[in-house]
């Protein structure tokens with residue numbers, strides 16, 4: 001008989017939780033690594049958007065101020081990719097549940113925090129990889145940042161913050177949905193969220209109410225803020241929301257985190273019916 | 274010493290379904306308890322509650338000395354579970370599965386690798402070690418699932434129909450594995466539909482039906498409680514089983530079953546050895562050539578069917 005030693009002191013517990021979280025992160029990263037078709041597929045939409053909107057419709061898309069449309073478009077696509085990442089998180093959570101792996105973790109001496117941290121860390125790493133690919137492609141088609149490295153890094157930080165907040169939404173939704181079939185209807189639901197925003201066109205050019213919705217969309221705050229930090233054209237419309245894009249790009253994700261992280265933890269604990 | 278598993282009056286409802294209805298169970302430390310019962314009796318529900326995967330609606334349970342509701346974390350440090358559905362990580366190879374779970378059981382990297390290799394050997398998965406379970410057969414997947422649960426030898430191990438879908442060779446292998454663990458001090462709660470498995474492994478059996486324990490005892494006790502012992506007589510070629518049957522009927526006063534093809538006559542013998550002696554003497558007096566004569570207990574299958582039928586009739 002060989003029992004697992006129960007960590008009794010606080011530092012010991014912390015060490016164990018960290019080591020478990022690392023094990024979980026490695027395992028979750030292997031998932032992405034082993035499903036290249038899924039990773040590439042998820043990047044296909046923003047990449048095709050670059051070509052389609054940047055070149056095919058590009059001449060028809062006019063940014064107020066007369067800047068190059070690609071300069072305007074790319075930050076929108078970065079933001080959109082972060083939002084679509086939600087679907088990856090949900091899919092991963094639902095799959096683990098359906099295959100009974102979650103049940104196994106639940107009977108093991110692994111802390112909920114380690115399991116959820118492993119999920120979040122792996123998804124952030126993947127989001128970084130997504131951004132590196134997209135920024136590289138942006139560079140190839142002539143997109144540039146103009147506010148120095150610090151501004152660019154700050155912009156990337158805001159994008160990752162949005163993604164990080166959405167991970168917790170994804171964990172919660174995935175645990176609530178449970179069935180892989182239910183998860184597959186998620187993409188069409190996330191799509192309008194990514195579209196009714198300042199991704200492709202300035203909300204000022206949309207019909208009144210739609211523009212208002214697009215402008216209040218948390219994703220629009222992040223995109224507007226990154227445009228500002230990258231020094232890309234942002235179609236200034238003078239509205240309060242655009243003026244305060246950076247604080248909002250921090251505030252929205254923090255709000256999402258404060259609401260959904262505890263919900264995700266509670267739902268995970270509830271997985272023990 | 275406190276029993277390794279104690280359940281008192283456990284209840285659990287799923288909507289209007291009463292899965293457990295005052296379920297009691299005691300498993301002394303270091304023993305194997307077989308939990309038998311028809312489909313839907315509540316076996317898996319009980320196992321899930323005892324392994325902290327599910328919360329009871331009522332009643333109490335202690336596993337390895339800790340309450341499953343109040344101290345679930347302490348319980349989780351001391352149990353292993355093989356659920357009814359195999360739970361292996363599809364994206365990791367067999368070896369990676371074992372190494373990951375070994376790490377989560379806090380083995381160091383080198384120790385985890387060593388243990389994984391050892392278990393792959395024991396569970397005969399060497400050839401499939403570096404493939405993903407996607408390409409495994411049902412039985413191989415089950416074996417990987419079991420191997421994961423054997424990473425540690427936990428104080429209490431729950432096995433929910435562990436050998437379903439396994440071929441006889443590997444089933445014998447698992448029985449051997451379970452006995453080895455028990456010899457090292459592990460307590461096992463095993464659900465199964467294979468009564469020979471319970472007969473082979475279990476020190477005690479609890480029969481569950483409609484969410485309640487309806488019978489409990491050693492396999493022998495359960496069998497003798499039926500008082501269904503029989504005497505089987507095998508006769509040589511050319512002997513008329515009808516004539517032998519008449520002798521047995523005369524001695525025991527019960528109607529014998531005849532099987533001319535197999536040359537076998539079987540008759541109920543409630544008073545066991547006394548009946549055996551009388552039958553042997555009578556056959557000898559008649560000068561019948563007997564190839565074999567045996568006092569036979571009912572099989573566990575017969576016990577099981579009788580108990581659950583009585584329960585349904587009640």
Ligand SMILES: Nc1ncnc2c1ncn2[C@@H]1O[C@H](COP(=O)(O)OP(=O)(O)OP(=O)(O)O)[C@@H](O)[C@H]1O
Pocket residue numbers: 287288290291292310311312313314315316317318319357
């Ligand atoms: N998650 C659930 N939701 C609804 N009903 C459930 C759930 N789990 C079990 N049940 C019901 O509870 C009862 C007991 O189920 P359980 O799985 O414990 O039976 P079992 O003895 O393990 O059966 P089997 O031999 O088929 O595995 C059944 O009527 C089943 O339909």
Ligand SMILES: [Mg+2]
Pocket residue numbers: 316317318357433
């Ligand atoms: Mg079951």
